[in-house]
Amino acid sequence: MNPWPFAEFNLFLLIAARVLALVETAPLLSGEAIPQVAKIGLAGFAAAAVYPAVHAAGYPIPVDGAAYALLLIGEAMIGVIMGFFLTTLFSAFGMAGQFYSLQIGFGASETYDPLAEVEIPIMGQFLNLIAMFVFVATEGFQKLFLIGVQGSFKAMRAIDLVERRKDLVQFLVKEVGALFMQSLVLSLPVLGTLFIISVALGLLSKAAPQMNLLTEGFPISLIVTFTIMFSALPLMMEAFSRLIGAGFEDLARLVGGTL
Numbered sequence: 001m002n003p004w005p006f007a008e009f010n011l012f013l014l015i016a017a018r019v020l021a022l023v024e025t026a027p028l029l030s031g032e033a034i035p036q037v038a039k040i041g042l043a044g045f046a047a048a049a050v051y052p053a054v055h056a057a058g059y060p061i062p063v064d065g066a067a068y069a070l071l072l073i074g075e076a077m078i079g080v081i082m083g084f085f086l087t088t089l090f091s092a093f094g095m096a097g098q099f100y101s102l103q104i105g106f107g108a109s110e111t112y113d114p115l116a117e118v119e120i121p122i123m124g125q126f127l128n129l130i131a132m133f134v135f136v137a138t139e140g141f142q143k144l145f146l147i148g149v150q151g152s153f154k155a156m157r158a159i160d161l162v163e164r165r166k167d168l169v170q171f172l173v174k175e176v177g178a179l180f181m182q183s184l185v186l187s188l189p190v191l192g193t194l195f196i197i198s199v200a201l202g203l204l205s206k207a208a209p210q211m212n213l214l215t216e217g218f219p220i221s222l223i224v225t226f227t228i229m230f231s232a233l234p235l236m237m238e239a240f241s242r243l244i245g246a247g248f249e250d251l252a253r254l255v256g257g258t259l
Helices: 009-025 036-057 065-101 122-137 140-155 165-207 213-231 233-256
Strands: 110-113 118-121
Touching: 009 036, 009 065, 009 140, 036 140, 065 118, 065 122, 065 140, 065 165, 065 233, 118 122, 122 140, 122 233, 140 233, 165 213, 165 233, 213 233
Parallel strands: none
Antiparallel strands: 110 118
16 A cells, blocks of 8 residues: 555645635635635645545546646636535525615615625624524534535536536526525515515605604614514524525535436
């Protein structure tokens, strides 16, 4: 037996390219707060963990340098696609908060989101933080590495990007479209209540024009929104957990070829 565990370093480099691309784009791991050295180290350890299984299963490596470079790019693209899919899943939570931030008067108050590296309304950031806690509590990192790393190498190779390109494009377009539906469903309890409040304030303005509803409507919307959110927080966390679990099931279908 060769004492060097990575006798085929070219194979290890292919594995590391996919894992590093996944780490660079996956939720919670892709933020600037995590040092680049830590990301590279994590990708290296993960690649070393799955190397024996990939090597035992057999992975054809081309001798030609140009073909190997294309294969390396293909492996990195697989990691980017999986990371992009999970990031799209997390974007649903932030977008849900953005739907009613303007209605409660928080449209102009924005905070920096280290996950997306953009500024988003404060309610979107609040739901993002809840989603992060749910992701960690539901063993999201374990599922990410079991499905996104170990499972993907068993079921998907770089050549599959060419053979299944139509299915992959349709799947990603479908998931991006479902992003808006999921965001609307998550925000519907608060958004529907705010709509009823707006209608009621409009009727009151017609019945009593002397009332200054512009100044009174803001605290009413604010109090009702936070009352609903904190009352429904356990249900929201359960809904977040189901949505994240469904996302990992879709990811397993993506890498497993059962689109």
